[in-house]
Amino acid sequence: MAIHKQQTNPEKDLGFGPQPVIKNQPLVNKDGSVNVKRRGLSRFNTADNYHTLIKMSWGKFWLVVLSGYLAANLIFSSIYVLIGMDSLDGASGDTTGSHFLDAFFFSAQTISTVGYGHISPRGVVANSVAAFESMIGLLAFALATGLLYGRFSKPSAKIIYSDNILIAPYKENGRGLMFRLANIRKNVLIDLEVEVIFSYNEFVDGKPTRRFFTLDLERKYVSLLTLNWTIVHPLDANSPLIDMIYEDLETYQVSFSVLLKAFDDTFSQTVHSRTSYTAHDMVWNAKFVPMFSRDEDGRIELDMSKISEYDKV
Secondary structure (H helix, E strand, O other), X not given: OOOOHHHOOOOOOOOOOOOOOOOOOOOEOOOOOEOOOOXXXXXXXXXXXXXXHXXXXXXXXXXHHHHHHHHHHHHHHHHHHHHOHHHEEOOXXXXXXXXXXXXXXXXXXXXXXXOOOOOEEOOHHHHHHHHHHHHHHHHHHHHHHHHHHHHHHOOOOOEEEOOOEEEEEEOOOEEEEEEEEEEOOOOOEEEEEEEEEEEEEEEEOOEEEEEEEEOOOOOOEEEEOOOOEEEEEEOOOOOOOOOOOHHHHHHHOOEEEEEEEEEEOOOOEEEEEEEEEXXXXXXXXXXXXXXXXXXXXXXXXXXXXXXXXXXXX
C-alpha cells in the first residue's frame, strides 16, 4: 500500500497519539463515542452523573426516574409502617398488606405535595418524616424537571450514515472512496463541514505506531443539507490509498474517522456528529443506489431507508 509520508499530519491524531490499534478496535465507535475504557476511578465518582443522565436513551432515563420514584416511596412507606399505623389518621387497612398500601399511597401523596387529606400524619415523629419527605419530593421533582429541560434543549445532530464505505467508479476511469449521510430531522443544517481522517498501524523500529492522514475530499463544505450528501475521496496520485488492496487494509488495521460540523438553524448553535469505518465496512466495486425520486407533482422525495443500499459494478 503506497503511503505518502509527506502527508502525515501529527496534529490530526484524534487525541490518541501514536498508540497503535490492536485487534481492529476502532478509535471512534459507530455512534460517535470514543472507544476508550476508563479505569481507576472511585466507585463513588459523581463527575459523570449529569452527563450520563443527559446522554442516555429515553427508555433508560424513564426507567431511572420511575425506579427512583418507586424506591423513595417504598422507603418512606416502610418508615411509616415501622413508626406504627396509629400515626396515620384515616388509614383503614386491617391487614399488614393493606397497612403497607395505605402507607405507600400516603407517601406518594406527600412526596408529590398533593396531599388529598384522606390520610394525615399524627404525632411529632410522623409529621417530621412527612415534612422531610415533602422537602425531598420538591428537590427531586425540580431535579427531574431540569434534566427533562436539558434533554429537550440540548442541541444535537441526528445524522445517519451509510453502513458501508465503498470503492466506487469516479469520473472517467477513476475510483473513489465513498460513503453518504443524511439528516433525519426536518430542521435545516447550514454551513456543513466534514473531515475524514485515515489512520493505520506502521512499524517503526519494530514497534507499532499509529499514523494519521486527513484525506482530500471532492467537496468538504456544503451550504445546505437538503438531500443526502455523498462524501468522496478521489483515489488519485495524491491519495495515500492509491495502491491499496484488501489484504493491506487488514494487515495495517486501517480505520476512517468521520467528523461532521454544522450550524443548526433551529437552535442557532453549532452541532457535531461522528462515526467511523474499518476495513470490514469496505465494499469494493460498488456504487450507491439513488435515494431520491419524484412524485406526481415533480416534487423530490428522499427515501431514508436507502441510505446504505448499493449495487455491485
